[in-house]
Amino acid sequence: MTSTPGTGSSEAEGAGAVERRTRGTSPEKREKKGGLLAWLKEIGIIVAVSVILSFLIKTFLFKAFYIPSESMVPTLEENDRIFVNLLVPRAFPLERGDVVVFRDSKGWLPAAPQNGTNPVQEALEFVGLLPDTSEQHLIKRVIGLxxxxxxxxxxxxxITVNGAPLTEPYVNPxxxxxxxAFDVTVPEGTVWVMGDNRNHSSDSRFHDEAQPGSGFISISDxxxxxxxxxxxxxxxxxLDNYPDTFAGVP
Incomplete structure (x- = not known):
């Protein structure tokens, strides 16, 4: 029988190389590597699910905000972080005494300074993992519907609402x-709002006086x-909306 020179030797060397490589990776190391990859994959899934859930909650249920001023002392203090229920007034009715966050569509606030943007912070605020720190929102208490x-x-x-005087325990003592002095009737689709820290709140009272009609906040805002x-x-x-305070309003 004729044999091909070197074939048997080459096959033996190849088998030996595979065996040596196999022996070089112990079962413990292979198991450890596989466990690390599985752990990283699991962490990635958890992070992804958390971001998605946070975004959905922030979009449809609750959103976090940062309090930048003293206008709602003592109810809210500067630097407080709050959660806002987005279902009011979309799915549930607004009530007198509710503390609401609204967009500054009427220019009550000075123009926000153009600071350098932080993409990471903006992304975390967008998905709801950080409170909204934008400076174009206000927070006040609804006094008139x-x-x-x-x-x-x-x-x-x-203050009287529809002739009923209010005893306001939330006002800064x-x-x-x-x-x-003011005497207004709240138009349809709007509310009249005031800060709890009355002497330090630029609210509906002052903007209505300075620019007639602009003190009313659109419910859509x-x-x-x-x-x-x-x-x-x-x-x-x-946070309480003090229903007893408004119970006598007809």
């Missing part, structure tokens, strides 16, 4: 509010109802 007549003030310096203070943890609480 569409059709309400809101007046300041009666003989006891109280550290200062006696300086009365600002409302982001939602502030529901919870989420940070700092020592201020964690649900």
């Amino acid at each position: 569409p059709g309400d007549r809101v007046v300041c003030c009666d003989a006891d310096s109280r 550290a200062e006696v509010p300086r009365p600002v 409302l982001e939602g109802k502030a529901a919870v203070i989420a940070w700092p943890l020592n201020r964690l609480r649900a």
